[in-house]
Amino acid sequence: MSQDSRARRNVTVLVLAQAILGSQMPMIFTIGGLAGQSLASNICFATMPISMIVMGSMLMATPMSAVMQKYGRRAGFWLGTLGGTLGGLVGAYGLYTASFPIFLLGSLLTGVYMSAHGFYRFAAADTASDEFRPKAISYVMAGGLASAIIGPQLVKVTADAMVVPFMGTYLAVITLNVVGSLLFLVLDIPKPPAPAPDAPRGRTRRELLATPRIAVAVICAMVSYALMNLVMTSTPLAVVGCGYDKANAADVVSSHVLAMFVPSFFTGHLIARFGTERIMAAGLAILAAAGAVALSGVALENFFVALVLLGIGWNFGFIGATTMLAGSHTADERGRVQGLNDLIVFGGVTLASFASGGLMNCSGGNPVEGWTAVNLAMAPFLVLAGGALIWLMLRPKDEVPA
Numbered sequence: 001m002s003q004d005s006r007a008r009r010n011v012t013v014l015v016l017a018q019a020i021l022g023s024q025m026p027m028i029f030t031i032g033g034l035a036g037q038s039l040a041s042n043i044c045f046a047t048m049p050i051s052m053i054v055m056g057s058m059l060m061a062t063p064m065s066a067v068m069q070k071y072g073r074r075a076g077f078w079l080g081t082l083g084g085t086l087g088g089l090v091g092a093y094g095l096y097t098a099s100f101p102i103f104l105l106g107s108l109l110t111g112v113y114m115s116a117h118g119f120y121r122f123a124a125a126d127t128a129s130d131e132f133r134p135k136a137i138s139y140v141m142a143g144g145l146a147s148a149i150i151g152p153q154l155v156k157v158t159a160d161a162m163v164v165p166f167m168g169t170y171l172a173v174i175t176l177n178v179v180g181s182l183l184f185l186v187l188d189i190p191k192p193p194a195p196a197p198d199a200p201r202g203r204t205r206r207e208l209l210a211t212p213r214i215a216v217a218v219i220c221a222m223v224s225y226a227l228m229n230l231v232m233t234s235t236p237l238a239v240v241g242c243g244y245d246k247a248n249a250a251d252v253v254s255s256h257v258l259a260m261f262v263p264s265f266f267t268g269h270l271i272a273r274f275g276t277e278r279i280m281a282a283g284l285a286i287l288a289a290a291g292a293v294a295l296s297g298v299a300l301e302n303f304f305v306a307l308v309l310l311g312i313g314w315n316f317g318f319i320g321a322t323t324m325l326a327g328s329h330t331a332d333e334r335g336r337v338q339g340l341n342d343l344i345v346f347g348g349v350t351l352a353s354f355a356s357g358g359l360m361n362c363s364g365g366n367p368v369e370g371w372t373a374v375n376l377a378m379a380p381f382l383v384l385a386g387g388a389l390i391w392l393m394l395r396p397k398d399e400v401p402a
Contacts, residue, residue, distance in 0.1 A: 006188055007128040011136050013187050014120045017077070018143025018261075019150065021180035022117060024084060024173045026151030026257045028053065028110060030250050031159060033237050033357070035166045039100040047233050047357030049107040054229065054353045056083075056111015057118065058346035064115045065339025072191035073123045074184045080116020081181035083109050088173035095167045106170075113177065115342070121319075122338050125326045126189050131272075134323045138268030141261060141319055148257030152250040159246065192334065202333035205340050216392040217324040218341050220280050222348040223385035224317030227287055227378050230352035231294070231310055232256060234360040234374045235303065241367030242298045252303045259311025267319045276324045277393050283316030284386050287378065294375040298368055306375075317385075 029050060037046035060083075068076035091106030093099075124140040125133045154172050161168035208214050235256070236249040271279050290309035293302055329337045359377060360370040 004129050004132045007124075007126075007132055007136055010127055010187060010189055011124055011139050013183055014124055014140045015143035017180060017183050018120060018140060019146035020176060020183070021081065021084070021113070022144050022147035023151040023154065024088075024110075024176050025114065025117070026148060026253055027155050027169055027173060028107075029232060030152060030155050030236055030253045031166045031169055032107065033233060034240070034246065034249075035095065035103065036100070036357075037237065038165065039094075039098060039103055041100070044358055044362040045100075046237060046361055047353060049104060050229075050233050051350060051353040051357070052104050052107035053087075053111045053114055054346055054350045056108040057114035058111075058343060058350050060112050060115035061118070061342035061346055062339040064112075064119065065335045065342065068119060069192055069335030073119070073126070073189045074187050076119060077116050077123075077184045077187070078181060080113045081177045081184075083112020083116070084177040085174050087111075087113065088170045088177065092167050092170035092174075095164050095170065110173075115346070118342050118346070119338070121322050122326065122334075123187075123189060130327075133326060134271045134319075135268035137322055137326065138264045138266075138271075138319055140264075141267070141315070142264030144261035144264070145258060148254055148261055151257070152254035155250050156247060202330055202336065205336060208329065208333065208337050208340065211328060212392055212395060213324055213328045214337065216388045217321045217328065218344050219388045220284070220317055220385045221321035221325070221341065222345045223381045224283060224287065224314050224321065225345055226348040226352040227381055228260075228310055228314040228318075229349045230356050230359075230377060231290070231374060232307070233353050233356040234371065235307060237357075237360050238298070238367055238371040238374075239300075239303055241370075244300060248300060252300075252307050255304050256307035256311045259308040260315055261311075263312055263315045264319065267315055268323075270316075271320060271323055276320045277389060279316050280320035280324070281386070281389055281393075283313045283318070283320060284382055284389070286313035286316065288382050289313070291375045291378045291382075295372060298371060 032049040033047045036049040037043055040046055064076055067079060087106050087110030090109055091103055094103030094106050120140050121137050124136040128136040155169055158168035158172045159166055235252060239249040239252055240246065286309050290306045290313055293309060294306035296302060325341055356374060359373040363373040364370045
């Protein structure tokens with residue numbers, strides 16, 4: 001019980017971090033493509049700012065995990081807020097000078113924050129008991145509910161607040177990082193002890209990926225996150241391209257981010273009752289439903305329903321995969337497996353993000369055709385993840401690692 005008292009305190013800190021610091025992600029994802037479209041010489045590169053954020057997160061996954069393994073979670077999270085602050089500064093300067101390369105550099109630096117942000121869910125599990133672990137992960141993810149409200153509303157207030165469009169939003173991002181960094185002063189997660197020279201080193205990366213539950217968890221996490229990013233990155237461009245305004249785009253993104261995190265209040269309980277595999281399968285099915293709704297029309301209602309389903313599907317798929325992964329490795333393997341997981345996950349997300357702009361702007365003669373291409377691209381990856389999950393569920397139970 002005392003262990004979970006500490007875990008609950010840490011969960012509170014991480015929930016607040018999700019709410020405050022996490023607000024910058026829906027802010028940047030709402031305006032990144034629109035700002036890129038205004039700066040890029042070729043509209044096919046409009047979503048490159050978002051792609052650079054995800055690439056930065058991918059490149060930092062292994063170093064960030066190593067920093068946390070050696071110096072503790074607090075050091076890694078402070079490194080993340082530093083990256084977010086610098087990203088906001090450089091991004092604002094890129095907008096001020098109308099320089100697309102400088103703006104992309106700022107986006108790459110923002111990826112340092114996004115990488116650290118991805119470890120909040122793992123930090124929630126560090127001091128939790130086996131019973132509390134799925135709930136702790138779920139509660140921390142639920143902190144994104146507040147960010148889903150705060151972020152898009154800040155976009156509405158700041159996007160046109162200065163002469164240079166969107167510059168006010170990036171200045172607000174700087175403020176969020178500075179204020180949010182103070183939360184980690186009260187985070188209470190001990191640094192992992194340094195291993196003794198003769199201590200077991202755990203499995204190698206190759207051996208970890210050969211473990212069925214780890215392999216399937218990584219695949220499902222990658223597909224859930226990549227498909228969510230693929231569609232969400234193009235959404236503001238599709239909404240505005242289909243004749244709606246930036247406020248409509250912000251509202252659609254807001255509804256999507258709310259749907260990403262509202263289920264987190266009960267996802268952990270559902271996992272405890274029905275098991276990770278069933279919840280992950282439900283997530284993949286809901287992602288498929290999101291694509292079907294998006295393909296059925298471009299009325300504003302279609303955007304809202306599709307993006308809400310996209311958020312719920314991501315929640316079930318990603319939290320389920322995270323829970324499966326967290327229970328499939330030892331403490332001395334933590335840094336290795338979590339860094340490897342996020343490297344692969346955000347590698348897939350990076351490819352999806354790069355593909356999103358090209359599919360949306362350059363695969364058809366108009367925004368409707370581009371939006372159709374984006375949603376059709378989901379199908380093969382859903383088949384991949386669904387096949388991997390079915391394979392795991394059909395394996396004899398005595399062959400599945402605990």
